[in-house]
Amino acid sequence: MDILEDLQWRGAINQQTDAEGLAKEIADHKISLYCGTDPTGDSMHIGHLIPFMILERFARFGHHPYILIGGATGSIGDPSGRKSERQLQTMDQVHHNEKALTKQMKQLFGRNADISIVNNYDWTKDVSLLDFLRDYGKLFNVNTMLNKDVVASRLDQGISFTEFTYQVLQAFDYYHLFKEHNVQLQIGGSDQWGNITAGTDLIHKLAGADAKVFGLTIPLMVKADGTKFGKTAGGAIWLDPEKTSPYEFYQFWYNQDDRDVIKYLKYFTFLNQKEIGALEEQVKNEPWKRAAQTALAEQVTEFVHGKDAVLDAQRISKILFQGEVQKLTTKEVSQAFNNVPTTEIANEPVNIVDLIMEMEIDKSKRQAREDVNNGAISVNGVKVTDVDAEINPNDNFDGKFIIVRRGKKKHFLAKTK
Template sequence: MDILEDLQWRGAINQETDAEGLAKEIADHKIALYCGTDPTGDSMHIGHLIPFMILERFARYGHHPYILIGGATGSIGDPSGRKSERQLQTMEQVHHNEVALTKQMKKLFGRNSDITIVNNYDWTKDVSLLDFLRDYGKLFNVNTMLAKDVVASRLDQGISFTEFTYQILQAFDFYHLYKNHHVQLEIGGSDQWGNITAGTDLIHRLAGPDAKVFGLTIPLMVKADGTKFGKTAGGAVWLDPEKTSTYEFYQFWFNQDDRDVIKYLKYFTFLDKDQIDALAEKVKAEPWKREAQKVLAEQVTEFVHGKEAVENAERISAILFKGNVQKLSTAEVAQAFNGVPTSEISNTPINIVDLIMELGVDKSKRQSREDVTNGAITVNGVKVTDVETEINPADNFDGKYVIVRRGKKKHFLAKVK
């Protein structure tokens, strides 16, 4: 199958400006295409990753993708998907985020020499206000701009002129890339349809109605239960390991619902149809083995963080499954128990019952004593059954952590001050 057939099978196409024309263009020759992201933060999360994975797929089919970092558009703010005005960042913060995102993109996609990273600040910074209004603003009809979903959804609450003109800036990007790099296709999320079509319209006005340019959007990703994809109780799942540890990242994918796992294998891995169909059969026949989830976690974690991160995550998982937390390093404790109930304690020895109460494991000392004597409490992987036991925080994990478990699964973490 060609790239478009592959994307259709993966369920990765929502809207196209000219499906027949794009299919013919791709059949005739390799094309250049692009997708952009604004530096509103210093890391992408997994939701941002979706369109860029599609760029990678195009590259593997021999096409030439461009990744655009929005140094210019990021200083303005895309109104897409927002109900109110975005708080503008300082240019210093925008630049910091530009550098961080560029580094992240190079790490993720730099291994493919056919992917080029560009920054729209480079071609926007020297355009004067008068040139912008005369050369580009004149070509946009306000009535048409108001009809775009991204603007229409904001009219009741109000939208600033700054955010209103965002679609012109994004259209200018497409025109620049078409004119200077012969980029013919822009890809984005479903919320970018209005901005993308503004770009194709601008090119047709400036280069002629026969200019072969196209837009394609990706469906909104939702989970089987109808909730938003990519969110956990702790917030977004980031690609930066300082924000979301590689173990948490791996676990996010491993814990996916059987109803979602095949969809995510299609979106986020480069496994082919036969491989994914075989995993789909295993989900039906032996769901308790969670083979599809394991493959998903391995594939995505290796792509984003490397093979060593997969090995590390699986090692931590095996240790926790067996309850051998003593084998964890101090750094691994921080990863494995990020998100469990956590309290601070002093670095002096503390009675086990007092420790349980301080961590909120139980609500009363009577219950705490019962849990200890009944063998329900382990500290740093060792069962404690004597209520007179003193716990010395300095004994494990470089004196930084104490791990308390009640029963088989309920963990509590003490950070030592």
């Protein structure tokens, strides 16, 4: 099985500019390829991860991927998938995000020596406007550009000249990488098809119609229920552990629907066909064991955060399932309760009823007293039934946190100032 056959089995190919030609090129020799991301933020989320996992797969088959950080294109704004103009960032913010994303890419993919990381700001910053228009702009037909989906979808609302020219910049990137590094393939999400074909067209005009360059896109990821993949009630699932804790990250994957889990194993893990096939059988025959979800959570969390993060997440999960939150470390509390309602309080003893009111767990002192009397309130894993009880933050978690549970599942966190 070659890389393209592997991608077909994983359901990871949407469109190709020349499927037969790319297959022949890959059969003949190892190729160089690239995928880019713009520094619109200082971290990727799991949706961004998809095409770069494919680059990693190419590397494991012996090919040479380039990860492009869009320091130049990120200052302009890709109109793909948007209904209105993107708010331009300051160049200081763009450069900050460049550095953060480059660091993240090195952590994730730098372990593979066959993957290179480049920044299009390096070859774009010294090109003058006149040279750019004369050498590249002249080769783009406005009618063709208007027919690209990425532009056509914006014509009713309007699109600025800045975002209109984005496809020229991305095409320039492909041409530069082809000329300097013999890059022959660009991959991206399905929304990038117009930008990718702009690049292959430009190379054919500048290097000749027989230049062997190709484009490949990945299907849009949609969950079985029709909703967008990667979003939760709490927002995006980030790769930065400060934005999404490794425990939350692990839980996201573990909680996937049986209808989606095999698809995600194919996309996000490096398990082979036999291993995933065995897990698929377990989903059919023993779904309550959640073996596929466990494998998915372990594989992706280890790839992004490391083996220790998997062990930590599993330990936290076990403690929370057993209801023994007092066994958590201070660090584990910040992971496990990162997204629950949180209140800052003074680091001093406080009456349980006053604490409930300060944390806005109940709307009235009467209700708070009833909850305490009825045994509905637990503090740091211990049920509190005395309305006169004093809670001292320094009794647990290095004086930094108090965990309050109301009923069986509703948790609240107090952080000391």
